[in-house]
Amino acid sequence: MTACPTADEIASLAGIDTPTICNLLEMVMPVRRGFGFTVQHLHCLYPHMKPIVGFARTATMRAKDPAGWTPDEARSRRNRYLDYVASGDVPKICVVQDVDERSGYGALFGEVNSTVHKALGCLGLVTDGSVRDIDQLAPDFQVLAGLVAPSHAFVHVAQWACEVNIEGMVVQDGDLIHADRHGAVVVPLTAVRGVLDSLDLMVRREAVILDAARRPGATVEDIKDAWKQSDQINE
Incomplete structure (x- = not known):
């Protein structure tokens, strides 16, 4: 089993911008030159923040139509999802794929969810979906999102701890993610040193x-x- 990066190693990675991380991965693992990173623009809400580095808490979401769950079912699913986010190594980054036919119809993250996920150890969010409440987002919670939208519509988490694809970047639960205003990349644990x-x-x-x-x-x-x-x- 590959050893988890130390806190010092994670801090050192956070001192390097994401394009440089991509270049370094080419040197260490030449096969990574062609994949493992986002290939479409994502809106970075705080471009002057230093890069964020953390372990992926993955999920898919939908917002176009109601989920069809009873209130008790919705509450149970929410609680199980929150237990998942709270688990695992820190720091963490939320990596959420919008699987609606039209992504961004409703935002999963705004003031409430950014604050909740920050409290559970997340440094930020990488999503191809939308975000809202820009002025009320949790302080120092970085966001890279496909869209900015006003409503949450019928938003719900569909799955979690699953494989997701964010603009070409395929992410597994627990992958180490490096992100800044340029986009995001998966850093294999074996490549960190x-x-x-x-x-x-x-x-x-x-x-x-x-x-x-x-x-x-x-x-x-x-x-x-x-x-x-x-x-x-x-x-």
Whole structure:
């Protein structure tokens, strides 16, 4: 069984932006270059917040039509869902797929659910659905959402602890998620240490190219040469 990242490792990941995490994953696990991240724009409500890193609490939702449950059934399902969110390792990130034919018809998250999920250890939300109550969302609760909408309509959680797909990013319950204003990516637990250890190498490789390109009077040949030098930095 893969060891859970330490608090220090999670904090270190949160100090790196999501595009850089994607680059580092390419170095550590080349196969991840083509998948594992969102591929469509999501609205980031707090673009200046630092990245969030946490373990996925996954769910699907619907809002277009009533669920058809009795009040007791609805209450029981809500309680079981909340028990699920409260379980597991911290920190957590809610990852919710809207499975209605028209996603975003009603918002699951607003003032109440952001506050509740924050209390249960969640740092934020990644969803292809909608969000509302922008001015009343829980403080420091990051949101990446497909839409902003005014109503919750007939919103209900359909399933939880399930596989979800958020704009191309397939997420399993408990996956480690890294997200910021650029989008989100799944970080395999086996790659965490390698990602952090590879940061210095990546920075040094890019610095050669950036320094050459920023030098006054830089020519195309200077940049070609710098790129060649960068490719030769392997340790």
